[in-house]
Amino acid sequence: MLEIEGLEVSYGPIRAVKGIDLRVGTGEIVALIGANGAGKSSTVKALAGLLPYAGRASWNGRPLPHAPEAVLRAGIALVPEGRGILQRMTVEENLRLGAYARQDRGALTADIEAQMDRFPILRKRRGGLAGLLSGGEQQMLAIARALLSRPRLLVLDEPSLGLAPLMVEQVFALISELRAGGLSILLVEQKARQTLRVADHAFLLETGRMRASGTPDELAASPALAEAFLGGIAPAA
């Protein structure tokens, strides 16, 4: 279980995240939604060890490590905004490196094959450069690579960004499928409606502060959601 209290992230004098609390339970999909500049990516980058932060963060009762490699070894994998794939390396090399932090490498080949079964396009493109994949294929590679580290919590930062609607549907279907397999997921998104459809719990972030939280139904009914995204204008049904 991931628990954070009073998380603050600053870029010099600018405070991007101003003391937020968040909790991701085992096997849950927790959504962190908010408009551009709300502080979502800063929050997950801090949790992944890419940014320094103040506040308390614990993972399964222990303090969350601060270095990226230690966070990954603890069982938290981040798929960053923009996917973070290794563009000039092949699909297969990306996948092999995904398991770098694992202690048990015996099952690596079988696990890579399993990810290729899940994402057949990766098998087709295994020898090609990752940078030549389409946006959706890159997203699949990024998720497959993260899964090869055998995480217990998968943090997805705007996985639908820049994808065609059909591909977005596939990504959200995959998120539900992964949760059904027992994985905890922290889903950072701007697509509030689709996100709330798959989430168990949601947090709404606005200009670095937690504006609201609750079940997806509670948040969907909250005027805070419309205000955060549309400045108070209720979205059309």
Next chain:
Amino acid sequence: MSAYTAGLLAEIGIGGIAALGVYVILATGQLSLGNAAFMAIGAYAAGWLTVTHDVGLTAAVLAGALLSGIVGVLVGFPALRLRGIYLAMATLGFGEMTRSFFLFFEPLGGAAGFSGMRQLQVSTIWIWLGIVLGVLVLLARSRLWLTLRAVNDDEVAANLIGLHATALKVGAFGMGAAISGISGALFAHWHLFIEPGNFGFERSTELVMAVILGGSTVAAGPVLGAGLLVLLPETLRFVADWRLAAFGALLILVLLVRRQGLLDRNLLRALTFRRRGAEARPEAAEVS
């Protein structure tokens, strides 16, 4: 073998090893314009050991490599804060600093240079080249090399998959420096006289040029590049005074046509008849 041929072969061997030092550092995306300084450290250290302490050549070469490697790690740490052209400038500064140090360090001859070494055979140089090249070819098949390439590709992404990018970059700097140190030690025992001017900016530039010309994605590339840098000006003698200009034009042409250098994985695979299935791997220029 004529003295002329032996000289050319020695220069190719020494240049090839030194270029491999640049290649290792470049594998993590770091451009060093100061590898001649690591050659200098290896040259003076090994020369001093064989001349004043009667140490055997192999031990002296290894000691020179070790000292260069340690200095490389020390240089690598501050260099972590710099990238691209800024890192290149910092390593250039380090190179000039080292050259100045040997220029004024009288115990090792200062401006008058250092001599007294016993000459080695060309074959010894090529045995060292074979060893270094062999180690790097094996390394290229390892998981470690994959991680170095990952750091080169995207440092943040590399961190996210659990790689310790800092350690890998510093380690590569140290290893590249040690390899250049081997080259310097051999240089000292081939030329028998060394002076700070042997290890200036021009030599560092030549080493980078050898890697870019020969190919920065396979270990054989820098050796080929070093060979061409030695042989092309010789074979272009028919254009007399214009040979260096012709050489420069040829260099530009190669870079325009093959940005990744003359040798890459696909070409090497084709040359060594190791075709793996019909699937050709696209090759990216890995010099950033």
